[in-house]
Amino acid sequence: MSISRKTITLKKMNSEKSYTAPDKHGYYGQFGGAFIPEMLYRNVEELRSKYLELIADINFQRELNLLLHDFAGRPTPLYFAERLSNQYNANIYLKREDLCHTGAHKINNTIGQLLLAQRMGKKRIIAETGAGQHGVATATVCALKGLDCIVYMGEKDMQRQAPNVARMKMLGAKVIPAISGSKTLKDATNEAIRDWINHPDDTHYIIGSVVGPHPYPDMVARFQSVISKEIKEQLKEKTGTAFPDYVIACVGGGSNAAGAFYHFLDEENVKLIAVEAAGEGLKTGKSAATTVLGKPGILHGSKSLLMQTADGQVVEPHSISAGLDYPGIGPLHAHLFTNGRANFLNATDREALNAAFELAKLEGIIPALESAHALAGLKKLFTEINEHAKKRETVVVCLSGRGDKDLETYMQHIS
Amino acid sequence: MNRLEILFSTKKHHILNVYGTAGFPKLNSTLEMMRSLQECGADMMELGMPYSDPLADGPVIQHSNAIALSNGMTMQKLFAVLKDFRKEIHIPVILMGYLNPVLQFGFEKFCAAAASVGIDGLIIPDLPEFEFENEYGTIIKKYGLSFSFLVTPETPDVRVKKLDSLSSGFLYAVSASATTGGNTHVSDIASYFNRLQLLNLKNPVLVGFGIKDKNSFNTACRYAQGAIIGSAYIAALGKNENVNAATKSFLSSITG
Numbered sequence: 179m180s181i182s183r184k185t186i187t188l189k190k191m192n193s194e195k196s197y198t199a200p201d202k203h204g205y206y207g208q209f210g211g212a213f214i215p216e217m218l219y220r221n222v223e224e225l226r227s228k229y230l231e232l233i234a235d236i237n238f239q240r241e242l243n244l245l246l247h248d249f250a251g252r253p254t255p256l257y258f259a260e261r262l263s264n265q266y267n268a269n270i271y272l273k274r275e276d277l278c279h280t281g282a283h284k285i286n287n288t289i290g291q292l293l294l295a296q297r298m299g300k301k302r303i304i305a306e307t308g309a310g311q312h313g314v315a316t317a318t319v320c321a322l323k324g325l326d327c328i329v330y331m332g333e334k335d336m337q338r339q340a341p342n343v344a345r346m347k348m349l350g351a352k353v354i355p356a357i358s359g360s361k362t363l364k365d366a367t368n369e370a371i372r373d374w375i376n377h378p379d380d381t382h383y384i385i386g387s388v389v390g391p392h393p394y395p396d397m398v399a400r401f402q403s404v405i406s407k408e409i410k411e412q413l414k415e416k417t418g419t420a421f422p423d424y425v426i427a428c429v430g431g432g433s434n435a436a437g438a439f440y441h442f443l444d445e446e447n448v449k450l451i452a453v454e455a456a457g458e459g460l461k462t463g464k465s466a467a468t469t470v471l472g473k474p475g476i477l478h479g480s481k482s483l484l485m486q487t488a489d490g491q492v493v494e495p496h497s498i499s500a501g502l503d504y505p506g507i508g509p510l511h512a513h514l515f516t517n518g519r520a521n522f523l524n525a526t527d528r529e530a531l532n533a534a535f536e537l538a539k540l541e542g543i544i545p546a547l548e549s550a551h552a553l554a555g556l557k558k559l560f561t562e563i564n565e566h567a568k569k570r571e572t573v574v575v576c577l578s579g580r581g582d583k584d585l586e587t588y589m590q591h592i593s
Numbered sequence: 594m595n596r597l598e599i600l601f602s603t604k605k606h607h608i609l610n611v612y613g614t615a616g617f618p619k620l621n622s623t624l625e626m627m628r629s630l631q632e633c634g635a636d637m638m639e640l641g642m643p644y645s646d647p648l649a650d651g652p653v654i655q656h657s658n659a660i661a662l663s664n665g666m667t668m669q670k671l672f673a674v675l676k677d678f679r680k681e682i683h684i685p686v687i688l689m690g691y692l693n694p695v696l697q698f699g700f701e702k703f704c705a706a707a708a709s710v711g712i713d714g715l716i717i718p719d720l721p722e723f724e725f726e727n728e729y730g731t732i733i734k735k736y737g738l739s740f741s742f743l744v745t746p747e748t749p750d751v752r753v754k755k756l757d758s759l760s761s762g763f764l765y766a767v768s769a770s771a772t773t774g775g776n777t778h779v780s781d782i783a784s785y786f787n788r789l790q791l792l793n794l795k796n797p798v799l800v801g802f803g804i805k806d807k808n809s810f811n812t813a814c815r816y817a818q819g820a821i822i823g824s825a826y827i828a829a830l831g832k833n834e835n836v837n838a839a840t841k842s843f844l845s846s847i848t849g
Contacts, residue, residue: 203723211723211724212721212723213692213719213720213721213724214719214721215648215649215718215719215743216718216742216743216744216745216748216756217649217743217745217747217767217770217771217772219745219747219748219752220745220747220748220770358655358659359645359646359659364646368646368648371648372648372649372651372772375648375649375770375771375772376770376771376772376775378745378747378770473697474696475693475696475697476691476692476693476696476719477646477693478646478648479719484693486693486697489667489668489669489694489697489698490644490668490693490694490695490696490697490698491645491662491694492645492646
């Protein structure tokens with residue numbers, strides 16, 4: 179009896195080639211790791227040695243779940259988009275992360291990391307932000323808990339996402355413009371890392387995506403995994419099965435995609451679709467489609483796919499969406515791409531805009547420009563309406579954020 | 594004995610190591626800068642390989658990296674510049690830079706090229722000890738290059754010993770947990786350097802970050818075999834078109 183149980187356990191372990199967790203050095207296949215200067219070692223090591231235990235703690239989980247429920251407004255609805263479904267001849271469900279407090283999925287992670295920072299005795303919180311959603315989500319939880327908050331934001335992004343800058347300021351955060359390089363998310367991240375180097379004692383850096391040195395990619399993916407946990411429960415309730423045919427999400431660094439994919443990663447029947455920002459087009463030199471244009475490289479402390487010159491200098495990306503304007507992707511996504519577990523598409527600025535206007539008109543929902551890229555993926559997957567299809571496929575699109583912050587851009591393109 | 598070993602065994606204190614960014618202030622000023630540094634009394638130098646995202650650097654060195662890249666400096670061009678430098682430069686020269694450009698050049702190809710032109714060692718701050726032990730250390734050793742790890746006031750003793758054991762040439766003691774060019778008060782950290790002295794390290798120690806003038810240089814040299822100056826020298830180069838004159842006046846302000 180005991181022998182056979184042992185055999186079963188061993189068999190299970192051998193067959194479990196899980197995509198969800200990196201190895202102990204933070205590697206997903208060939209990607210990940212912690213390529214950090216010694217000045218960051220103590221802080222990153224403190225986090226690495228404590229995060230799993232702290233997250234597993236029952237009191238931590240209780241406080242996290244309470245805040246996710248009462249403060250962030252979870253669970254977010256899984257909405258059956260009927261008119262959009264008819265448009266594409268598929269059963270399309272929208273995971274409404276846009277209905278989270280602060281308007282995007284980013285708060286799932288900032289609540290989690292703030293609770294961790296408190297337990298590690300940190301008094302000062304720093305963050306980088308692209309579209310401003312992560313900055314707002316960080317400023318929000320800092321206000322909630324009374325911690326100092328400094329947000330680095332590319333100077334160019336501060337202009338194109340002005341409403342979010344105002345929100346952060348109202349929430350009491352200090353917003354510091356990143357004026358180096360391309361003045362966007364990559365440079366804001368550099369400045370946040372430099373701040374952390376210069377404040378080794380009292381500061382926690384809340385990275386907003388599944389990027390950065392180990393344990394960040396895994397930690398952020400865990401905090402965002404609530405998205406796919408809810409999708410499974412809600413889909414089961416609505417359709418009788420927890421597993422859709424497709425999950426579609428946009429990828430800049432890849433945090434909402436990591437969260438939307440997480441509990442489906444080891445379910446090979448669920449097709450995972452990541453949509454990157456093609457910018458003005460893949461061959462225009464103004465793009466952010468990392469899996470098409472990138473090669474393995476190191477940025478912000480981990481090895482992943484990276485847009486770079488032949489000389490290893492990081493290329494300045496372009497996307498109409500500030501949240502996708504990043505020259506890399508998280509190491510988990512680089513691994514999913516390389517292994518073929520996820521299918522990577524890309525959408526141009528124009529295609530994303532069209533998808534946003536389509537959703538507004540068909541469903542009465544104005545999506546964030548980032549999420550509009552995921553919606554643009556629908557057109558690429560379900561262009562041919564097959565009337566003889568045996569069954570409509572079930573598709574979940576992660577609607578990662580709402581479009582209030584992008585109204586100025588939308589107004590420029592309304593026609 | 595290699596150049597570094599000779600230097601550290603013959604000069605026991607006040608070793609002056611100066612950092613300059615390759616391709617700054619002008620694309621073709623690198624060799625002139627190296628000549629001037631040797632002439633004006635630098636005991637050794639670190640040549641920075643410019644990178645678009647120098648995480649551990651403050652604004653001055655960031656700026657020099659950006660200028661060098663806009664001047665067109667690349668790894669290929671750097672090795673072309675360095676092809677015959679040993680005919681005239683005899684002090685130790687270390688290449689310092691970030692890992693990504695080195696990886697794209699090809700790590701082994703890079704080490705081979707560095708060794709063949711006469712480079713003595715490497716400093717790559719974002720190459721951590723796990724990766725060094727797992728993959729890159731043996732390649733660096735194979736080509737006879739030294740490799741210096743950084744330690745900071747926050748590095749625990751056990752880890753200092755480990756990083757010292759993996760290092761060769763010298764150990765780079767960062768004066769404070771900070772990016773380069775900060776306003777560290779070197780005198781505030783006597784206990785850190787005293788702690789290093791008690792650890793019986795196998796490598797000589799050079800102090801860097803925040804060393805900017807005669808006073809901070811001399812203070813650092815009280816605790817270590819020498820010190821490294823980077824940002825202050827880069828700032829001086831940025832203020833004077835004439836690299837030789839800038840170097841001469843800056844180094845005499847330190848050693849004079």
